[in-house]
Amino acid sequence: MQQPKILVGCPVSEHHRYSTKEYLESIKNLSYPNYDIYLVDNSATEEFFKELEKQVPGERSCAEIQNVKEKIAASRNVIRKKILKENYDYFLSLEQDVIPPKDVIEQLLQHKKAIVSGVYYSPFPVMGKQQLFPVLYRWLRKEEQEEMKKNKEALQKLNPTLQKQLEKNNYDFTKVRVKIKPEEVEEAKLMQVKQCGLGCVLIKKEVLKKIEFRVDKTNDGFDDATFCDDALEKGYELYVDTKIKCKHLLKNRPWTWEEIIS
Secondary structure: OOOOOEEEEEEEOHHHHHHHHHHHHHHHOOOOOOEEEEEEEOOOOOHHHHHHOOOOOEEEOOOOOOOHHHHHHHHHHHHHHHHHHOOOOEEEEEOOOEEOOOOHHHHHHOOOOOEEEEEOEEEEEEOOEEEEEEOEEEOOOHHHHHHHHHOHHHHHHHOHHHHHHHHHOOOOHHHOOEEOOHHHHOOOOEEEEOEEOOOEEEEEHHHHHHOOOOOOOOOOOOHHHHHHHHHHHOOOOEEEEEEEEOEEOOOOOOOOHHHHHO
16 A cells, blocks of 8 residues: 655745754655655745755745745645645645654654644743743643633733733633643653644645635734644644654754744
């Protein structure tokens, strides 16, 4: 039986030049036998793409879009269209600064899920300091919901952002997400989540037939948060394999997202 056909790719740009060498080495040396690579460069100039096309397949597109979040979503939709047109079975969204285990495709495929992610970490501000958390979110548990309803003043002091979200949504807890803590992904398991990033996630073609990547202008998120919301609305469940730990190349990043999207 032929193994599923996978397209590995993501939007790329010259901003991630610092991580590109290691990233390309990684995606060119995955152990799965039936995959192709396709990268969509949306850099401001053609220089980066000229370097890129000598090494991997791809195209230059969406550079004219000024809004960075919309540019990324549009670039991802270029890949989506290729997957549907050329009848790939899955899209492995693997972003330009995420380095997965060599057998990441085999590990993700074994779960036979429509959407399943690996684990990678990013810094988030906590009590005035940056701490690393998995780019994964869960629903609030029932006991947490009850506690927040009872102690609104305490929540306002502890987590004013969450309190604001709850008030905005009239305490509809289904619309609220909570960061998954590092200790929650230490043990190897398949775990259901509310949201994941698009840094390392395997998505079945049937999902992409129903959902385009887009930016929700009513919140501050990127297209990954909106994709997860849309998938849940369409009846799909999202999972993470906590055994799959990826390296996130943040150490030498010469910029912040705040600088780029401002």
